[in-house]
Each structure stands twice: as C-alpha cells, then as structure tokens.
Amino acid sequence: MTPSLAQLAELVRQAEAKTRARKIEAETRQAAEHFREAEARSRQALERMRNARPASSRALEQADSDEQLLKDLVRKLAQFKSSLSSDADAEQLIATSQAEIERIRKEARTELEAATRELEECRRELRTAVDAYRQLRRELERLQPELVEAFAAEDRLLWDAESHFPGGQLQLLAHEVEAGLNAYPHLAKLEQYARLKVWIGRFRYHQAGPDRESENAEEIQTLAHKVFHQLKWLSRQYEPGYIEAFRQDFSTDWAAYVAEAQDQLVHAMETQRLARARREDEAEEAAAEA
Incomplete structure (x- = not known):
C-alpha cells in the first residue's frame, strides 16, 4: 500500500468512526429516554402492588371471616326458625350477605391480579430498556469516553431500576x-x-x-x-x-x-x-x- 493510499484509508477509517460515534450517541440518548420512562412506569406499578397486596389480603381475610359468621348465623336461624316473624326477610338478608361477601372477594382478587399483571408487564419492558441502554452505553464509552459524565444520571438510575426486580x-x-x-x-x-x-x-x-x-x-x-x-x-x-x-x-x-x-x-x-x-x-x- 502506498503512503498516500494508507493516509486515505486512515481518513476513511476516522470518518467512519466519527459517523458511528455520532450514531451511537443519538441511539444512546434515545435509549436513555426510553429507559427513564420505563423505570417511572415500573416504579408506579411496584407502588400499586405494594398498596394492593396488603389491602387485598385484608379484604379477603374479612370476606372469609364474614362468610364464617354468616354460616354460624344460618345455623342458629335453623334452630330458631319457628320464632322468626318472617322467613322471607331472613332468606333475603342471607342472599344479600352472600352476594356482598362474593363481591368484596372478587374485587380484591381482581385488583391484586391486575396489579400483578401490570407489574410483570412493566418489569419486562424495563428489563428490555435496561439491557438496550447498557449495551449502547458500553459502546459509547468505547467510542466517546468523554461523554461518560453526560450519562451519569442514567447510570445511577440503573441501580435504582434493579430494585424493581x-x-x-x-x-x-x-x-x-x-x-x-x-x-x-x-x-x-x-x-x-x-x-x-x-x-x-x-x-x-x-x-x-x-x-x-x-x-x-x-x-x-x-x-x-x-x-x-x-x-x-x-x-x-x-x-x-x-x-x-x-x-x-x-x-x-x-x-x-x-x-x-x-x-x-x-x-x-x-x-x-x-x-x-x-x-x-x-x-x-x-x-x-x-
């Protein structure tokens, strides 16, 4: 290879490297934005789960307790049925109580299932976003190490994001x-x-x-x-x-x-x-x- 050809090859290599570096920088910034948004959604979903789990557990425990109380009352009604002024009123109250207990139980389970599903979906999205950002971030550090400081906030957020898993x-x-x-x-x-x-x-x-x-x-x-x-x-x-x-x-x-x-x-x-x-x-x- 002649000296001039070697110089030309080096110029082309440098131009390719700069073009690649600019492309990686733009992709990294885009990935960082997606990562931040995914982390915020996952944080909200995690907070919802932390609130839904104890609330749903309390509601289900109360429903079980009310159901047991209802069974005890029904047994006592059977013993003192002759003293009731109206069988219809008692039967209506029993049916209404059963319906209310089932409604509370269903709502609690539905909320917990929805919170679980949302958290799982957000975690999958966050994992994809984290992996994409981390891969581009490593490539950017190799090509343009001077930009390390520009992504310091996202690098810190990586640690916070892992707390979602x-x-x-x-x-x-x-x-x-x-x-x-x-x-x-x-x-x-x-x-x-x-x-x-x-x-x-x-x-x-x-x-x-x-x-x-x-x-x-x-x-x-x-x-x-x-x-x-x-x-x-x-x-x-x-x-x-x-x-x-x-x-x-x-x-x-x-x-x-x-x-x-x-x-x-x-x-x-x-x-x-x-x-x-x-x-x-x-x-x-x-x-x-x-």
Missing part, C-alpha cells in the same frame, strides 16, 4: 464486581478508590434495605457473602485508601453515600482521560519535532 441490585453489583476484577489492578489509585467506594456503598445499601420480595433468600445471602469478600480482598490487595463503609458499625444515608461516590468516580475517570489525552498530544508533538 427481586434481588436485582445485588445481582447487578455481583456482575459488575466480577467483570471488573481483571481491570481493577490497572486503574489509577484515585479511580480504584472511587470505584471500590461505589461498590461497597451499594453493598451496604442492599444490606440496609433487604429485598423482602425475593423468593431465593438463601441464594441471595450466599451471593452477598461472596461479593463482600471480593470487595474486602480488593481493598486489602491494592490498598486504594481508607473506606469507612467496610466497617459494620458505620451507618449513613447509603443512597447519598453512593451518589457521592459515583460523582467521585466520574471525576476520577475524567481526570484519567484528560491525562491520557495530554500524554498522546505530547507524544505527537515529540514525534513531529523528531
């Missing part, structure tokens, strides 16, 4: 830690510190608000044990700095703690990106002078 937040954290183990030693100390602070903060957030809906409590407990020991090992192995969240007697507003740590992580990543860009510029200048 039983055990979701801890599973997401476990995946992130596992995926980041190999890269962690190569990070700058500032980024190591911030990333570990985010991870242990998320872990303590999970501890402070256990997922009561999880049907796999033993499995979640085993996973939590594994994640904590991985984080403790990273802290001891690389000593990025003192992090108070590793102390079990330390407590705080964990949501605010994680948000602060994420801001520190974004700042650390941006600092490293600028440092790399500066080194590349210096290398180019040195090569040009040579």
Whole structure:
C-alpha cells in the first residue's frame, strides 16, 4: 500500500468512526429516554402492588371471616326458625350477605391480579430498556469516553431500576464486581478508590434495605457473602485508601453515600482521560519535532 493510499484509508477509517460515534450517541440518548420512562412506569406499578397486596389480603381475610359468621348465623336461624316473624326477610338478608361477601372477594382478587399483571408487564419492558441502554452505553464509552459524565444520571438510575426486580441490585453489583476484577489492578489509585467506594456503598445499601420480595433468600445471602469478600480482598490487595463503609458499625444515608461516590468516580475517570489525552498530544508533538 502506498503512503498516500494508507493516509486515505486512515481518513476513511476516522470518518467512519466519527459517523458511528455520532450514531451511537443519538441511539444512546434515545435509549436513555426510553429507559427513564420505563423505570417511572415500573416504579408506579411496584407502588400499586405494594398498596394492593396488603389491602387485598385484608379484604379477603374479612370476606372469609364474614362468610364464617354468616354460616354460624344460618345455623342458629335453623334452630330458631319457628320464632322468626318472617322467613322471607331472613332468606333475603342471607342472599344479600352472600352476594356482598362474593363481591368484596372478587374485587380484591381482581385488583391484586391486575396489579400483578401490570407489574410483570412493566418489569419486562424495563428489563428490555435496561439491557438496550447498557449495551449502547458500553459502546459509547468505547467510542466517546468523554461523554461518560453526560450519562451519569442514567447510570445511577440503573441501580435504582434493579430494585424493581427481586434481588436485582445485588445481582447487578455481583456482575459488575466480577467483570471488573481483571481491570481493577490497572486503574489509577484515585479511580480504584472511587470505584471500590461505589461498590461497597451499594453493598451496604442492599444490606440496609433487604429485598423482602425475593423468593431465593438463601441464594441471595450466599451471593452477598461472596461479593463482600471480593470487595474486602480488593481493598486489602491494592490498598486504594481508607473506606469507612467496610466497617459494620458505620451507618449513613447509603443512597447519598453512593451518589457521592459515583460523582467521585466520574471525576476520577475524567481526570484519567484528560491525562491520557495530554500524554498522546505530547507524544505527537515529540514525534513531529523528531
């Protein structure tokens, strides 16, 4: 390949990369908007379920209690039937009571089924939106790392979104830690510190608000044990700095703690990106002078 042809090929490659980067940026912003909307709908559905479940349970328990009382009253009526002034009135009241009990029971079950169906549909939509955003977000970070900070709010929302799924937040954290183990030693100390602070903060957030809906409590407990020991090992192995969240007697507003740590992580990543860009510029200048 001639030098001019090689230069032309490089120009084409750069143009393709910029076009792809712009396309990915637009797609990521669109996916982020869809993700935010899906998270809001799922949050509303989850709130409806949290209200519907106890209300429906109380209504069903009351219906069962009223039905038992009705049976007892019917038995007593049979014993004292001769003393009734009107059989028709008693029979009408029995039929009306039965109808009211069935109506209450049906309404409670209908509300609970509707809330369950809505939550399942919203969770499916949210999972699709989360996966789409996360995939595009990774590609965007590879092509345009300078845009990391622009999506910081959506990155935080990813953690909140996982709370819509039983055990979701801890599973997401476990995946992130596992995926980041190999890269962690190569990070700058500032980024190591911030990333570990985010991870242990998320872990303590999970501890402070256990997922009561999880049907796999033993499995979640085993996973939590594994994640904590991985984080403790990273802290001891690389000593990025003192992090108070590793102390079990330390407590705080964990949501605010994680948000602060994420801001520190974004700042650390941006600092490293600028440092790399500066080194590349210096290398180019040195090569040009040579």
